[in-house]
Amino acid sequence: MAATGVHVLLLCPVLIPLLGAIFSIFGWNRRRYQRTVLVVGMALLLAAAVALLRVVSAEGIQSVQVGNWPAPFGITFVADLFSAIMVLLGAMMGLAVAVYSFISIDVRRESFGYYPLFNTLMMGVSGAFLTGDLFNMYVWFEVMLISSFVLLALGGERAQLEGSIKYVTLNLLSSAVFLAGVGILYSVVGSLNMADIARLMSARVTEGIALTIAMMFLIAFGIKAAIFPMFFWLPASYHTPPVAVSAIFAGLLTKVGVYSLIRVFTLIFVQNPGYTHGAIAILAGFTMICGVLGAAAQMEFRRVLSFHIISQIGYMILGLGFFTPLALAGSVFYLIHHIIVKTNLFLVSGVVHRLQGTYQLKPLGGLYKRHPLLGLLFLIPAMSLAGVPPLSGFWAKFILIREGLELRHYLLVAAALVTSILTLYSMSKIWVEVFWKDKPESRVFGGAPIAHRLPRIVWVLYLAPIVALALCTVIIGLAAEPVFALSLRAAEQLMDPQAYIEAILGGG
Numbered sequence: 001m002a003a004t005g006v007h008v009l010l011l012c013p014v015l016i017p018l019l020g021a022i023f024s025i026f027g028w029n030r031r032r033y034q035r036t037v038l039v040v041g042m043a044l045l046l047a048a049a050v051a052l053l054r055v056v057s058a059e060g061i062q063s064v065q066v067g068n069w070p071a072p073f074g075i076t077f078v079a080d081l082f083s084a085i086m087v088l089l090g091a092m093m094g095l096a097v098a099v100y101s102f103i104s105i106d107v108r109r110e111s112f113g114y115y116p117l118f119n120t121l122m123m124g125v126s127g128a129f130l131t132g133d134l135f136n137m138y139v140w141f142e143v144m145l146i147s148s149f150v151l152l153a154l155g156g157e158r159a160q161l162e163g164s165i166k167y168v169t170l171n172l173l174s175s176a177v178f179l180a181g182v183g184i185l186y187s188v189v190g191s192l193n194m195a196d197i198a199r200l201m202s203a204r205v206t207e208g209i210a211l212t213i214a215m216m217f218l219i220a221f222g223i224k225a226a227i228f229p230m231f232f233w234l235p236a237s238y239h240t241p242p243v244a245v246s247a248i249f250a251g252l253l254t255k256v257g258v259y260s261l262i263r264v265f266t267l268i269f270v271q272n273p274g275y276t277h278g279a280i281a282i283l284a285g286f287t288m289i290c291g292v293l294g295a296a297a298q299m300e301f302r303r304v305l306s307f308h309i310i311s312q313i314g315y316m317i318l319g320l321g322f323f324t325p326l327a328l329a330g331s332v333f334y335l336i337h338h339i340i341v342k343t344n345l346f347l348v349s350g351v352v353h354r355l356q357g358t359y360q361l362k363p364l365g366g367l368y369k370r371h372p373l374l375g376l377l378f379l380i381p382a383m384s385l386a387g388v389p390p391l392s393g394f395w396a397k398f399i400l401i402r403e404g405l406e407l408r409h410y411l412l413v414a415a416a417l418v419t420s421i422l423t424l425y426s427m428s429k430i431w432v433e434v435f436w437k438d439k440p441e442s443r444v445f446g447g448a449p450i451a452h453r454l455p456r457i458v459w460v461l462y463l464a465p466i467v468a469l470a471l472c473t474v475i476i477g478l479a480a481e482p483v484f485a486l487s488l489r490a491a492e493q494l495m496d497p498q499a500y501i502e503a504i505l506g507g508g
Contacts, residue, residue, distance in 0.1 A: 006055060007064040010077050012048035013087050013126035016041055017094075021119035034115040035102055041119060042095035045126075049091040053084040057486070061493070061503035063132060071504045072193030076132030078504055081490035082332060086129045086259055089339045092472075093251040094122045096343065096465035101244040103461045104350055109154050109242065117154070120147040121248070128256045132504055133192045134182045137260065141178065141224070145171050148253060151245050152237060163237030170233040174223035181216035184209075195504040198267045198497060207271055214269035214276050218261070225257030227317060228286035231310045235294060238309070239302035239359070243350030246302060250309055251343035255335060258316045262331065265320055266494040273323050281321025285412045288314030288419040295426045301349045301359040301434070304426055305342070308385065311419050312338050318400055318416065322407055328491035330399035333484060337392040337476060341381040344469040348378045351462050352434055354454070361430065365439035375435040377463070380470040382431065384477065386424035392476035395484065 020041030027033040056062055056079050063078040065071055079087070098118070105114055124143035131137045145168070153164040186192055188209060189200050201210060219230070226234040234254070238246050261280070269276055291311030298304045316338065319331030349359065351374060356364050368375035384391035387398075397420060404413040454462070476483050493499060 006059075006062050009048060009052050009055060010062055010064045010079055010130065011066075013045060013052070013091070013130060014077075014123055016045045016048060017119040017123035017126065021116045021123065024116040024119060025113075028113075029111070031107070031110055034110070038098045038101070038115050038118060039095070042091065042098045042122070045122065046088075046091040046095050049084070049088040052079055053081075053088050056081055056084040057489075061499055063504045071506075072133070072191050072196035075136060076193055076195075076504055077130045078132040078195075078500070079130055080493050080500055080503075081486065082259075082262070082494060083129045085332065085336065085486070085490060086255070087126055089255075089336060090122065090125050090129065090252055092469075093248060093339060093343050094118075096347070096469055097244050097248045097251075099461060100247070100347055100350070100465050103458050104244045104354075105242055106155075112154055114151070114154060117147045117151050118248070121151065125252050125256060129259060132194055134185070134194060134197070134264075135192045138175070138178055138182060141175060141256070144253065144256065145175065148249065152241050152249075154241070154245075157240070159240045163240035166233045167237040170223055170230070174220050177216055177223075178220035181213055181220060184216070185213050188213075193504065194263070194267055195497075195501040198501055199505065201268060202271065205271075210269065210271050211275065214265070217264055217269065218276070218280070221257050221260045221264070222283070223257075224254065225261060225313055225317070226254050226310050227283050227313055228290050228310075231287070231291065231313075234310060235303055235306040238306040239300065243302070243346055243353065247343050247346035247350070250305065250346050251339045254309060254313060255316075255339055258313060258331075258335065261317060262320050262328070262494065266323075266328070267497045267500065277321050277323040279321075280317055281409065281412060284314045284318040284321050285415040286314075287311065287317070288415050292419045292422040292426070296422050296429075299361045299433075301352065301361060301430065302346065303359075304361075304430060305345050305349065308423065308426065309342060311423065312342070312385070314419065315397065315400060315416065318412065319403070321412075322400075322403055322409070324403060324407070325488065325491045325495050327400065327403040327407075328494055329484065329488040330396060330403060332487040332490050333399055334396040336483060336487070337384065337396045337473070340469050340472050340476075341384050341393065344381040344466055344473070345378070345385070347462075347466050347469070348374070348381070351466070354462070356439075361433035363440055364434045365437040366435075368435035373463070375431075377466050377470050378435065379431065380473055382427035383424075384473050386427050387420045388424070390477045390480075392473050392480070392483075395477065395480040399484070 023037045024034045061080045066075040124140050127140035149168045153160050188205050189197050191197050223230040288311050291307050295304045295307035315334050316331050319327035384393040387393045
């Protein structure tokens with residue numbers, strides 16, 4: 001592909017949702033127009049992401065300097081296999097949730113700017129995955145924070161506002177620590193470009209200062225990724241907005257934090273991996289256990305799923321803590337698996353709420369008899385989350401546990417296995433309470449009127465994205481080898497960042 005075409009392709013994941021947000025604002029009071037703009041924009045974003053991954057896979061790491069300012073002085077966008085994979089996953093979830101939004105977002109929220117905000121959120125996510133310098137990563141984080149905060153509070157319900165305050169407070173703290181870390185790093189290195197910083201770190205930064213800055217970035221990105229002990233904002237907020245918002249948050253927002261951790265701790269902060277990455281591995285173990293214990297104690301559908309986001313984040317950063325090519329491949333594989341599965345589970349929870357009027361598990365029941373397809377569509381991502389073979393979650397966990405045994409990290413392996421067992425317990429609890437048992441007669445818990453039958457078009461719009469994501473889970477499980485091969489190639493690029501540095505800085 002010609003250089004100009006690659007450059008345009010690199011910018012498309014940011015430009016497409018930006019244009020979608022602008023066009024949506026122009027049609028502020030036209031719901032059908034805004035819906036069309038959103039779904040067409042997400043389809044174009046998906047097409048651009050597929051093309052970008054193909055180019056990066058075939059031709060290697062690609063970069064573009066915006067405004068033709070040479071690196072490291074200008075604004076750099078760069079795509080290696082890891083970032084291209086993440087952009088593709090973001091586009092897939094964006095399209096799935098866009099379709100789901102048509103029948104799950106009420107008119108009031110649509111009139112308050114749901115569609116422009118959704119596009120802006122996707123722009124921030126894509127920008128964070130593709131940026132090549134730390135300050136612009138901070139900028140994209142703020143774009144995400146502003147749009148996600150408004151989406152979380154959109155509607156003004158009491159629970160939403162309470163969850164939004166907790167969400168924005170902790171994320172603002174994270175942003176402050178992040179910006180302070182960027183400032184200190186710039187003061188000692190003299191650059192914001194990540195490839196240039198990686199080149200200069202060993203020459204200009206002493207080990208003590210590098211370790212201090214690394215801990216600041218670990219705190220900043222750890223809050224955004226919801227790792228132990230900085231996770232409590234997530235289960236307090238993710239269950240409060242409409243389910244479409246919960247789903248896109250669950251699928252993507254914490255994964256931007258995980259992506260950032262993997263990026264900086266494989267490219268910049270690699271001087272003392274015994275300390276930094278050892279600390280990350282320990283935090284991964286605590287994150288898994290604390291998250292899954294929280295999920296086991298909950299009796300509300302989305303709260304269970306929210307705590308499971310935390311526990312599964314532990315698996316993703318466990319590979320970074322082990323810091324070997326195979327372990328990082330496990331982290332990348334786990335990200336692919338989890339983004340799809342977790343988004344899908346939240347979408348299923350929304351259908352259950354539409355049918356029976358509550359997210360509380362106790363007053364639910366009997367759905368498998370009336371809607372067996374919905375029960376099957378829940379079981380696929382639920383069993384994948386628990387690591388049941390041959391679904392995608394089994395292979396992701398198998399890679400990480402095998403590498404943990406090779407490295408003799410037996411306590412962390414035990415934590416991962418216990419977490420998997422308790423995840424199976426939590427998913428089985430939802431299955432029994434929602435689908436298998438008979439529905440209780442009492443309506444003590446209240447809720448909206450039960451809708452045993454939904455119009456055909458509503459069922460289609462609800463189930464189309466759920467079926468598509470469930471098929472992805474099954475396909476990844478049954479055809480794990482090519483996905484693993486792609487993950488391993490991405491991990492090898494991360495472990496040997498010289499190609500990343502040369503793609504941005506050239507031979508200089």
